[in-house]
Amino acid sequence: MAGQVQRQTGVALWRQIADRIRQAISAGAYDETGMVPPETVLALQFGVNRHTVRSAIAALAQEGIVRAVQGRGTLIERKERLNFPITKRTRFTAGIGEQAREMRGLLLSYSQEKAGPDVARGLKIRPGEPVIRMETVRKADGRPVSCATAWFPAGRFGGMPDAYKRTESITKAFAELGLSDYVRATTEITAVHADEADTAALELAPGAILLITKATNTDLEGVPVQYAISRFAADRVQFTIEN
Amino acid sequence: MAGQVQRQTGVALWRQIADRIRQAISAGAYDETGMVPPETVLALQFGVNRHTVRSAIAALAQEGIVRAVQGRGTLIERKERLNFPITKRTRFTAGIGEQAREMRGLLLSYSQEKAGPDVARGLKIRPGEPVIRMETVRKADGRPVSCATAWFPAGRFGGMPDAYKRTESITKAFAELGLSDYVRATTEITAVHADEADTAALELAPGAILLITKATNTDLEGVPVQYAISRFAADRVQFTIEN
DNA sequence: TATAGTTGTCTATATCAATAGACATTTAAG
DNA sequence: CTTAAATGTCTATTGATATAGACAACTATA
Numbered sequence: 001m002a003g004q005v006q007r008q009t010g011v012a013l014w015r016q017i018a019d020r021i022r023q024a025i026s027a028g029a030y031d032e033t034g035m036v037p038p039e040t041v042l043a044l045q046f047g048v049n050r051h052t053v054r055s056a057i058a059a060l061a062q063e064g065i066v067r068a069v070q071g072r073g074t075l076i077e078r079k080e081r082l083n084f085p086i087t088k089r090t091r092f093t094a095g096i097g098e099q100a101r102e103m104r105g106l107l108l109s110y111s112q113e114k115a116g117p118d119v120a121r122g123l124k125i126r127p128g129e130p131v132i133r134m135e136t137v138r139k140a141d142g143r144p145v146s147c148a149t150a151w152f153p154a155g156r157f158g159g160m161p162d163a164y165k166r167t168e169s170i171t172k173a174f175a176e177l178g179l180s181d182y183v184r185a186t187t188e189i190t191a192v193h194a195d196e197a198d199t200a201a202l203e204l205a206p207g208a209i210l211l212i213t214k215a216t217n218t219d220l221e222g223v224p225v226q227y228a229i230s231r232f233a234a235d236r237v238q239f240t241i242e243n
Numbered sequence: 244m245a246g247q248v249q250r251q252t253g254v255a256l257w258r259q260i261a262d263r264i265r266q267a268i269s270a271g272a273y274d275e276t277g278m279v280p281p282e283t284v285l286a287l288q289f290g291v292n293r294h295t296v297r298s299a300i301a302a303l304a305q306e307g308i309v310r311a312v313q314g315r316g317t318l319i320e321r322k323e324r325l326n327f328p329i330t331k332r333t334r335f336t337a338g339i340g341e342q343a344r345e346m347r348g349l350l351l352s353y354s355q356e357k358a359g360p361d362v363a364r365g366l367k368i369r370p371g372e373p374v375i376r377m378e379t380v381r382k383a384d385g386r387p388v389s390c391a392t393a394w395f396p397a398g399r400f401g402g403m404p405d406a407y408k409r410t411e412s413i414t415k416a417f418a419e420l421g422l423s424d425y426v427r428a429t430t431e432i433t434a435v436h437a438d439e440a441d442t443a444a445l446e447l448a449p450g451a452i453l454l455i456t457k458a459t460n461t462d463l464e465g466v467p468v469q470y471a472i473s474r475f476a477a478d479r480v481q482f483t484i485e486n
Numbered sequence: 487t488a489t490a491g492t493t494g495t496c497t498a499t500a501t502c503a504a505t506a507g508a509c510a511t512t513t514a515a516g
Numbered sequence: 517c518t519t520a521a522a523t524g525t526c527t528a529t530t531g532a533t534a535t536a537g538a539c540a541a542c543t544a545t546a
Contacts, residue, residue: 068523
């Protein structure tokens with residue numbers, strides 16, 4: 001954590017410093033004390049005014065990452081990243097495993113529509129064929145982890161929204177609909193800045209990063225059963241690929 | 244591309260709008276015309292002043308994404324994302340394949356050092372054992388794609404920096420050192436904002452996103468031969484995982 | 487060759503971001 | 517009980533950001 005901050009135009013200094021401190025915290029730089037260094041020290045380290053550091057810390061406090069206590073210092077409220085294994089057997093709820101006490105999957109909305117070109121390619125059907133679209137939010141211990149838009153072939157999985165609403169799990173919903181097992185065929189990963197809708201749905205700090213996965217699941221015969229675009233809060237998850 | 248911009252504090256409006264336009268371009272929203280809508284239209288769409296839109300476009304022009312021509316409009320200079328397959332046989336140079344005419348790997352610096360806890364875990368050796376560390380930048384057609392920090396067991400691969408400097412490829416360097424084949428064992432993917440050093444090395448726009456991979460490669464007996472932390476410019480690459 | 491539709495430039499004003507300094511308030515330790 | 521060290525609050529000043537309006541310069545087309 002040394003070095004002046006680069007003065008890049010367009011993003012406020014206090015925000016850049018907040019990012020640096022957040023990164024240092026998640027890298028474990030302050031694990032010994034469990035506290036962020038004093039404002040005066042940080043100001044010196046970053047080569048900025050103490051007030052600027054205060055703005056940065058205020059933002060981190062707003063995010064719930066730290067808590068400033070007058071007379072004592074600024075305490076770190078640690079929250080680990082959830083680890084997400086991506087394998088043939090990738091499952092959201094089960095994948096989280098013991099990392100969270102409670103996993104919930106909420107159905108925001110759903111509709112039947114005609115497959116667009118991307119969805120058709122993902123599900124290996126013809127564009128225009130009917131599909132079920134679901135918008136979901138998944139939470140770990142009440143903390144939003146990801147938003148997802150998922151598409152299913154309408155003929156085979158018309159009951160998906162209802163089953164998902166009851167089970168709050170894709171795996172369990174598939175099971176109810178007669179598909180006892182499925183595998184992850186492909187996963188694409190990119191990263192972008194969150195837009196307003198996702199910032200709101202995931203309770204993100206402004207300017208936050210999303211990890212985006214576009215994934216296809218198939219049944220054991222290789223027939224696509226689900227195409228999904230999931231948007232993960234990048235500061236709350238990491239992906240692990242084991243080969 | 245509808246809707247007002249969310250006024251998040253800390254990042255300038257023109258930057259938020261630049262991000263939105265960049266995203267719209269890469270989503271193909273303006274593919275029909277190959278041009279960004281007129282400034283007055285964008286100003287109306289985003290609910291901001293035309294001057295603010297101009298600042299955003301100036302930033303995008305600086306990045307080389309668009310080119311404004313007086314009297315005509317603002318032309319899009321399309322540049323696609325490089326696709327990066329992540330599999331057992333993940334290789335940087337070969338993986339890029341036909342997506343770029345020229346791939347280069349530049350050795351910025353290297354040193355011999357003692358393995359820290361993370362590196363030791365990655366290479367399955369004891370902390371303190373000697374390792375070679377290399378800092379590299381990889382470019383596709385002259386455009387920086389990623390920075391990487393890579394560690395190798397010093398005993399087995401002491402000649403790595405020299406071989407890499409000549410071949411500009413990890414795979415070829417391994418071959419020169421007697422390792423004809425290797426496999427990707429694990430890959431972790433996260434995303435963060437770029438710091439100053441990477442912003443400079445990758446010629447990024449301020450505030451850019453990095454996709455970070457932490458990966459271990461092993462020989463065919465499963466003995467780790469390389470541990471690497473690579474930092475990719477998120478707007479220039481995407482990862483694909485095929486299972 | 488007009489003319490409509492663009493981008494480019496200039497002036498002016500209000501608000502936000504950053505620095506600077508002084509001092510109050512709270513906590514923990516001697 | 518003091519005191520050092522930390523966060524909290526206030527005032528003031530400077531530069532960057534955003535809005536507003538007017539007009540110049542350039543391009544393509546009717």
